[in-house]
Amino acid sequence: MAETTLETAVADGGLGHSSDHGDHPTETAYWQVFAILAVLTAVEVLWSYLPLDGVALVVPLLAMMVVKFVLVAGWFMHLKYDLSIINGNVFTILFSFGLVTAVLVYIVMIAAFDFQI
Amino acid sequence: MAIIENETLALPSGDDPAVERPLGVFTRPRNQTGLKNWLTTVDHKKIGIMYGSAAMFFLLIGGLAALLIRIQLATPNNTFLSADAYNRIFTMHGTVMVFLVVMPIGAAFANYLMPLQVGARDVAFPRINAFSFWVFLAGGLMLNTSWFLGGGADGGWFNYAPNNGIIYSPSTGIDFWNMGLMIAGIGSLTGAVNLITTVLNMRAPGMTLMRMPVFVWMTLVTQFLLLFAIPVLTVAQVLLLMDRNFGASFFDVKLGADPLLWQHLFWIFGHPEVYLMILPAFGIVSEVIPAFARKPLFGYPFMVFSGIAIGFMGWGVWAHHMFVSGLGPLTVSGFAFATMFIAVPTGVKVLNWLATLWGGRLTLNTAMLFSIGLVTQFTIGGLSGVSHAIAPWDTQQTDTYYIVAHFHYVLFGGALFGFIAGFYFWWPKVFGYKLNEAHGKFNFWGMVLGFNLTFGPMHILGLQGMPRRMYAYDDAMGFNTWNMVATIGSFILAISTLWVLVNAFISYNRWKAAGRPDPGPDPWDARTLEWSVQSPTPEHNFDYTPVVTDLDDFWHRKFVEDENHRLKRVATGAELAQPGNAEGVHLPAPSYWPIVLAFSLPVIGYGVIFTLWLTIPGIVLMMVALFGWALEPADDPDVEGHHDGDDHEPEGSDGDDHELVGASS
Amino acid sequence: MTDLADDPVDAAAEPDAMKEPQEVVAAEAGAHSEHPETSLGLSNMKLAMWLFLGSECLLFGALISTFLLSKARFLSELVVGNPDVIEGLLPAEQVQTMADAGVRGTLSDLPYIFQEMAEVGSVEPIFDIPFTSFSSFVLLMSSLCMVLAHKATVDGDYKNQRIWLGATALLGSIFVGGQIYEFTAFYREGLTFGGSLFGSAFYTLTGFHGIHVTGGILMLVSLLILSFRGKLRSDRAETVELVGLYWHFVDIVWVLIFTIVYLIP
Ligand SMILES: [Cu+2]
Secondary structure (H helix, E strand, O other): OOOEOHHHHHHOOOOOOOOOOOOOEOHHHHHHHHHHHHHHHHHHHHHHHOOOOOHHHHHHHHHHHHHHHHHHHHHHOOHHHHOOOOOOOHHHHHHHHHHHHHHHHHHHHHHHHHOOO | OOOOOOOOOOOOOOOOOOOOOOOOOOOOOOOOOHHHHHHHOOOHHHHHHHHHHHHHHHHHHHHHHHHHHHHHHHOOOOOOOOHHHHHHHHHHHHHHHHHHHHHHHHHHHHHHHHHHHOOOOOOOOHHHHHHHHHHHHHHHHHHHHOOOOOOOOOOOOOOOOOOOOOOOOOOOHHHHHHHHHHHHHHHHHHHHHHHHHHHHHOOOOOOOHHHOOHHHHHHHHHHHHHHHHHHHHHHHHHHHHHHHHHOOOOOOHHHOOOOHHHHHHHHHHHHHHHHHHHHHHHHHHHHHHHHHHOOOOOOHHHHHHHHHHHHHHHHHOHHHHOHHHOOOHHHHHHHHHHHHHHHHHHHHHHHHHHHHHOOOOOOOOHHHHHHHHHHHHHHHHHHHHHHHHOHHHHHHHOOEHHHHHHHHHHHHHHHHHHHHHHHHHHHHHHHOOOOOHHHHHHHHHHHHHHHHHHHHHHHHHHHHOOEOOOOOOOHHHOOHHHHHHHHHHHHHHHHHHHHHHHHHHHHHHHHHHOOOOOOOOOOOOOOOHHHHOOOOOOOOOOOOOOOOOOOOHHHHHHEEEOOOOOEEEOOOHHHHOOOOOOOOOOOOOOOOHHHHHHHHHHHHHHHHHOOHHHHHHHHHHHHHHHHHHHHOOOOOOOOOOOOOOOOOOOOOOOOHHHHHHHHHO | OHHHHOOOOHHHHHHHHHHHHHHHHHHHOOOOOOOOOOOOOOOHHHHHHHHHHHHHHHHHHHHHHHHHHHHHHHHHHHHOOOHHHHHHHOOHHHHHHHHHHOOOOOHHHOOHHHHHHHHHOOOHHHOOHHHHHHHHHHHHHHHHHHHHHHHHHHHOOHHHHHHHHHHHHHHHHHHHHHHHHHHHHHHHOOOOOOOOHHHHHHHHHHHHHHHHHHHHHHHHHHHHHHHHOOOOOHHHHHHHHHHHHHHHHHHHHHHHHHHHHHHOO
16 A cells, blocks of 8 residues: 555556555656656657647657646546556546547548548 | 345435424325325336326327327228318327327336346435326327327427428417427436436446446437437427517528528437337347346347447438438438448348247247247338438438338337337236236237238338328329228227237236236246335335346246256245345335426416416425425425434434426526 | 457456445445445545546537537638638628629738738637636636645545635636636637537537636535534545536547547647
């Protein structure tokens, strides 16, 4: 039941946590995650001002967006601790159903529009 | 024998029951019977019955609309209805039948049966369950008040843009369609969350996922489809609402909008919708056929996984409704291909039912006949449907009566026949008496005759080129004969469908005259847990939580196999059934808030349509209801057996605060 | 979140994935799980909340897709100087005057901001990125306060619980305030709700998000009231966690909106 910092949580891959309540990150870990989020946001904004276009502009921005998404969902929403044998990833699976369905369906929809393929 | 249980099986949050008196303006309703009890109940069985009754009421409206359509089309150049009235009537016929008849009958069965079949005492969130029903009813009633407030919607049940815009449809019909369905959609969404949680988390010990009855599986898949499909429709309707009522320009072609956006969003919702209408009926016949074939369901895992496969693949085929809308060749081929593939799991189901029937000792009673009716007629509808995966063929048939014939074979010949099979099968469990078999046979054969006379000829009419949604056709077009046949058939169909209700009435009176004989807990010698309790189901469902060790556990407790693999009866259902006499079982308390919250929404809806001032009392009422709900414990502290708490350690609300979430979306 | 990339068909293996943990839970019931009476050993409430959030993905996905399509259509028409689109952006009286004079709208009739949009082929000129970056930062900060409020509740530190709940609600209100300011500023620059596809889609998408934030603030205030009345003890930490889940989800949606709507041209 030791408290978990960001580092140890990364190190043990979230395994070994026994309940959906017991082990949540420490305050330190929360602040660390927030710091990363803030830095990523700053980098995103700076990146958007760089004289880039096309893939070089968009792909890093989307990548940073995904990382932010994962950080909030994993640490603040505790999905990281859902990824364990005990919890059976249930919350993650249920949420991913919606997320994956949305991403796939809407990408196909936009593709059907934009490229007239 | 009965184990008296104080465990609060139905408490949603796992919290200790609160002991403080509620802060709401209402004292808790206590009535066990009467109108007030029905209005405030949180019992999943009563809610299931109310879903069914409301759906029957809407079936009368939708059926009446159907007859008006058929009268208008009986003869060429008929003037019985004006073009405008005809538009409204066929639009409302489709909308009512889809959203207010087929979907809620599915919800009725899911509500009543699913908790029983998984061995639960109620659903996970009983008050939200009541809310789901009332908000469906509120939305449905609001939609139907449009008949008196300027006429119903007139753009077809899918209301394509830009025809649904204020320019082409200036009356308020489509606004009612918008608001009514959005409100009913909230009920579908909360219902889906509730029922999925129940299936996943409220199963009796030993009831693993692969021991659940197929009906429960189909309910699970259905509710997942609802969970993800409803928000897509809601967004489409919000866009339309913004366009029509707040001057937005999402579908304004002049400003560069692409009205295909509506078609895409509608069918992303619409195709899963088709499956979530038929899957509950599939679940029902998967229970009925084994019971009367005296065999286990053939290929249970295939049934389950084909249902799941349909659930997933149903998301990847929506554009087959749009083949003529100018999609690119790659899109058309991709969706055509996916559509051909989705026929595979559906075919697996049909084959499994046939294999279950094969070699069984069949009892051809009414429930069984209706199930076989589903298998037969759905297969016809499925075959005419999958042929539309061939895009050129689809292009030929689009917007003709061939399509009308196809989806009625699926939804009437399939879904509704399955539901009626379910009525005959579970009627004794729900109401304590069996429906009459002679009237049932009349009911069935009348419906088969009427149904095929009505919709069979529409295949021919469609191939001859008769378009849908036209209010009149010319004498010389060669449509006369088959239209007349279809109209005659529709009246046979209407009368014989009504016979379900006539039969219920007649059977009830005969049962009463005979001194209300007990049908017994297990009148069909069936397989699932709901037959292990008395009929009608006691209010607390189970005296003690059943422990499950097998698929079809109840059956396996009645029969064992001898050394020659022959079934040998070791007990009857009546011997094994729980006596239903448990006392002190703790049940969730009734509440006023679900119905109050539900009926605050149409007030807002009317406000959006007529005058925004009306939204203010609506929103106030909604907020009051939300806070009243949140502050009211799920349990009534004044009910006996719950004075064990300490009033000095206040516990606050029941953790239902997240209800606020629903309101904000 | 490693499952994100999984093919949904793989997830059809769900029955097995769920069956196993259930047995494990049954074996260890009582020792660890706080919800031994449920089949999965998980809280009904949290299960329901995650289902609801999964459903919200479809809702916001549809709104974001609508925005992307509408923006693209708007820009392609604006760049070629479609007079209908231009007149949509102008006040009705001005359009009437022009119609009376027998002329159609041209790009030069538009407020400067739209001319710039047409020039660069992007809606970027209207956005105030530093301001929105600040709003995004505020919302991220509020998410931090939310988890700290939950942590304080679990630890039974009710003073900090109130501080962090209050801070979350306050930061949320600043965000909503910022959004109202932004809407007014855009409106003044000529971006009306109904005048263009871009306006309709932008206000609807961000407005929907704003309504979600407002709902969250209401929930937070309710929690704060409960806390001051001594009814939000550590045994009810799950209530705080549920509101937190909702709040973080709304934050995540903003992470998406910020990148997709504001930063990517
Ligand atoms: Cu379809």
